[in-house]
Amino acid sequence: MARRRDQARSAYRSYRKQAAQRSGVHALGAEWRKLPGPVRTFTPVVVLFTIAVLYPFYLSSLPSGNVPLIYSFPSVRSAVTILVFTTMAVGLNVVVGYCGLLDLGYVAFYAIGAYTAGWLASGQFQQVSFHFGSVGVSRDARGIHISIWLVLIIAALLTAYGGVLIGLPTLRLRGDYLAIVTLGFGEIIPQFVRNADSLHGFNLTNGTFGISPIDSPGFGTRLHTALGLPVAYSQEFTADRLFFWSALGLLLVTIFCCIRLRDSRLGRAWIAIREDETAAGAMGIPLMRTKTWAYAIGAFFGGAAGAFIASFNAGAFPSQFSFNISVFLLCMVILGGMGSIWGVVVAGVILSWLNVEGLANIGTWLNDNIFPQSHQIEVAKYQFGIYGIIIVLMMMFRPQGLIPEARRKREIEEGTRDEPLYEMRGADEPGAGERGSPGQVPRG
Amino acid sequence: MLVFFAWLGYNLQADPPTFFTIFLIGLQQGSVYALVALGYTLVYGILQLINFAHGDVFALTGLFASSLITNHFHLDETSTALTITFGLLAVFLIAMAFGAIVNATIEFVAYRRLRNAPRLAVLITAVGMSFIVQNISLVFFNVNFRSIPPLVSEGDVFTVGGVSLGWQTLFVVLVTIPVLIILSWLVKNTRQGKAMRATAQDPEASAMMGINVNRTISFTFLLAGGLAGIGAVLFLVQFNVRYDTGFELGLIAFTAAVLGGIGNLSGAVLGAIIIGMIQAFNEGPFLWAPGSDWTRSIVFGILIAILVFRPEGLLGERTPEGG
Numbered sequence: 001m002a003r004r005r006d007q008a009r010s011a012y013r014s015y016r017k018q019a020a021q022r023s024g025v026h027a028l029g030a031e032w033r034k035l036p037g038p039v040r041t042f043t044p045v046v047v048l049f050t051i052a053v054l055y056p057f058y059l060s061s062l063p064s065g066n067v068p069l070i071y072s073f074p075s076v077r078s079a080v081t082i083l084v085f086t087t088m089a090v091g092l093n094v095v096v097g098y099c100g101l102l103d104l105g106y107v108a109f110y111a112i113g114a115y116t117a118g119w120l121a122s123g124q125f126q127q128v129s130f131h132f133g134s135v136g137v138s139r140d141a142r143g144i145h146i147s148i149w150l151v152l153i154i155a156a157l158l159t160a161y162g163g164v165l166i167g168l169p170t171l172r173l174r175g176d177y178l179a180i181v182t183l184g185f186g187e188i189i190p191q192f193v194r195n196a197d198s199l200h201g202f203n204l205t206n207g208t209f210g211i212s213p214i215d216s217p218g219f220g221t222r223l224h225t226a227l228g229l230p231v232a233y234s235q236e237f238t239a240d241r242l243f244f245w246s247a248l249g250l251l252l253v254t255i256f257c258c259i260r261l262r263d264s265r266l267g268r269a270w271i272a273i274r275e276d277e278t279a280a281g282a283m284g285i286p287l288m289r290t291k292t293w294a295y296a297i298g299a300f301f302g303g304a305a306g307a308f309i310a311s312f313n314a315g316a317f318p319s320q321f322s323f324n325i326s327v328f329l330l331c332m333v334i335l336g337g338m339g340s341i342w343g344v345v346v347a348g349v350i351l352s353w354l355n356v357e358g359l360a361n362i363g364t365w366l367n368d369n370i371f372p373q374s375h376q377i378e379v380a381k382y383q384f385g386i387y388g389i390i391i392v393l394m395m396m397f398r399p400q401g402l403i404p405e406a407r408r409k410r411e412i413e414e415g416t417r418d419e420p421l422y423e424m425r426g427a428d429e430p431g432a433g434e435r436g437s438p439g440q441v442p443r444g
Numbered sequence: 445m446l447v448f449f450a451w452l453g454y455n456l457q458a459d460p461p462t463f464f465t466i467f468l469i470g471l472q473q474g475s476v477y478a479l480v481a482l483g484y485t486l487v488y489g490i491l492q493l494i495n496f497a498h499g500d501v502f503a504l505t506g507l508f509a510s511s512l513i514t515n516h517f518h519l520d521e522t523s524t525a526l527t528i529t530f531g532l533l534a535v536f537l538i539a540m541a542f543g544a545i546v547n548a549t550i551e552f553v554a555y556r557r558l559r560n561a562p563r564l565a566v567l568i569t570a571v572g573m574s575f576i577v578q579n580i581s582l583v584f585f586n587v588n589f590r591s592i593p594p595l596v597s598e599g600d601v602f603t604v605g606g607v608s609l610g611w612q613t614l615f616v617v618l619v620t621i622p623v624l625i626i627l628s629w630l631v632k633n634t635r636q637g638k639a640m641r642a643t644a645q646d647p648e649a650s651a652m653m654g655i656n657v658n659r660t661i662s663f664t665f666l667l668a669g670g671l672a673g674i675g676a677v678l679f680l681v682q683f684n685v686r687y688d689t690g691f692e693l694g695l696i697a698f699t700a701a702v703l704g705g706i707g708n709l710s711g712a713v714l715g716a717i718i719i720g721m722i723q724a725f726n727e728g729p730f731l732w733a734p735g736s737d738w739t740r741s742i743v744f745g746i747l748i749a750i751l752v753f754r755p756e757g758l759l760g761e762r763t764p765e766g767g
């Protein structure tokens with residue numbers, strides 16, 4: 001039996017070999033497989049990257065209006081928003097995908113990042129006048145004006161610190177309690193920025209009106225004369241393109257960091273915690289510290305992206321930070337596949353495109369071509385219902401996501417234990433070492 | 445904590461009538477929260493699932509009841525007292541049935557398939573269901589606020605020493621108390637209630653003892669939805685309802701359930717009344733009251749503080765039982 005199978009297999013192999021020699025495509029495939037590993041890994045990335053970089057140039061030659069289903073391709077301006085939201089989704093993926101901590105308040109990090117940019121690069125604080133590497137602002141403008149590049153880093157660090165502050169008291173909680181606490185923070189912070197326009201008479205956030213205008217990034221006059229780089233994006237005719245390339249750079253840096261982190265010691269610890277927290281703890285992984293790191297790093301990218309988009313929109317407004325955004329980002333992570341970076345990037349681009357203009361465009365196309373004049377529909381109105389349906393369908397039928405990570409897929413197919421066998425407690429806490437059963441331990 | 449009580453005490457001696465009036469408003473708000481919080485706690489007790497969609501079921505039922513009252517029963521303030529009484533009774537029953545069916549359908553469609561999936565997956569599904577239900581409300585009832593004619597007078601029953609008891613407060617409390625008594629009897633004394641408590645303790649062992657676990661869970665969702673239906677009508681009598689009303693109210697009610705100790709029925713009622721009081725005093729005309737702008741922050745601040753310092757809640761039962 002086994003012998004016959006081997007014979008059949010070798011016959012099949014030689015057939016394939018001959019076929020490969022006959023057809024050019026197969027020959028190409030064989031040549032492709034001979035290439036060294038790094039080349040095979042990076043070629044698709046480089047190709048995709050080139051296509052993305054050149055997007056503003058060939059967009060005008062793409063058909064626009066009445067393209068089947070999508071109606072038209074996103075404008076460069078929309079593409080910036082798409083890239084920034086994708087960056088946030090990749091950041092959220094660190095928390096949800098790698099470490100398995102459900103975060104329903106990621107919008108808080110977005111808000112912190114955006115408002116940091118608002119504080120450090122606008123005329124919000126009229127009491128002081130502080131300039132550091134600012135571009136496109138007159139020398140004697142009041143307020144704090146720091147170079148946006150620096151602000152991106154400061155915002156990211158500050159948000160990471162905020163993530164640690166939120167994480168330290170809450171990360172002891174498990175699963176659903178953690179989700180609800182993050183949701184609480186995600187609700188408190190937007191309300192805080194909405195109301196903090198007179199804290200003892202001090203205008204911190206300018207209330208409902210938000211902080212505007214926020215400075216735009218740029219390279220200053222010195223680099224402009226030396227290298228021809230733009231002085232300030234907002235003063236350029238091609239501002240959208242410049243923002244687009246910067247957003248692409250931000251996304252690439254985020255992806256690179258996340259891939260390296262995943263393969264690092266810390267990343268392996270996160271995945272161990274995700275798979276079985278109890279076993280990970282028993283193997284000597286410091287649970288609290290590792291989870292706090294996941295939180296801080298997820299927050300870091302959320303903050304940087306938030307500051308960037310605030311600079312792009314030239315403003316930070318409290319109405320931007322609703323719970324819906326948290327769920328929207330979560331939806332990207334789920335659709336792409338929790339823990340799978342490329343999956344999240346693809347899902348992020350698709351969903352943020354739907355959010356920015358896709359749904360409206362699809363609605364227009366459907367109304368123009370499918371639905372009669374009497375039955376026009378408004379697709380964009382139901383966008384969050386559509387995300388809800390995506391989430392539920394994915395969870396029911398393909399919980400591993402569209403482009404699953406191999407390891408995550410195995411976890412979902414073979415199952416992991418997320419019920420604690422022993423409640424993890426410090427030796428000095430009451431109830432240390434008690435035998436816990438799912439029915440007896442508070443699930444916190 | 446001390447500061448808070450000192451603040452309460454100061455307000456009590458500064459203006460006693462206002463204090464007690466606000467106290468009654470707190471009781472009134474707390475009653476509605478209690479009915480919704482019980483739904484969260486019942487479901488959590490049996491499935492260990494935060495049913496995010498619960499608040500949206502509440503809103504959908506409220507919208508349904510509003511169209512029932514205005515479009516089908518044509519009740520308004522000019523109707524006779526008898527018509528209003530029987531009309532409201534019918535609305536209560538229909539809203540209960542509606543909420544119960546919607547809630548049980550959600551369980552049947554979404555959660556039942558995920559019985560053996562990781563808890564995180566079910567929780568994410570619940571968030572998704574919440575959005576779906578919210579959009580169903582949006583499709584059928586559009587974005588506008590719905591209100592009903594003032595069927596229950598906004599006037600006062602009587603006023604004693606400056607403290608006035610409103611008809612609405614009386615109405616809400618008079619509806620809530622019997623409902624709570626019936627619920628308590630249902631859970632403690634009936635066969636189905638015993639099955640619920642057994643399933644909450646240990647589903648596998650209950651199944652071995654011959655309890656139909658799936659039916660028991662469905663029953664729990666029916667019960668929770670029915671309570672949300674009553675709560676929705678009570679809410680509608682006092683306020684306007686919109687498709688997204690349920691989200692924030694649901695979170696506040698969930699906080700109440702956690703405050704009392706999730707899975708604990710009397711805890712949910714206690715927590716709801718405390719949260720109702722906190723909200724009323726926060727929004728009341730007091731010195732240094734932060735005002736309604738900060739209600740959400742205060743409630744969620746409490747939620748976070750409880751989860752961090754005392755996750756088992758006020759009543760401190762460590763077993764997530766139904767009773």
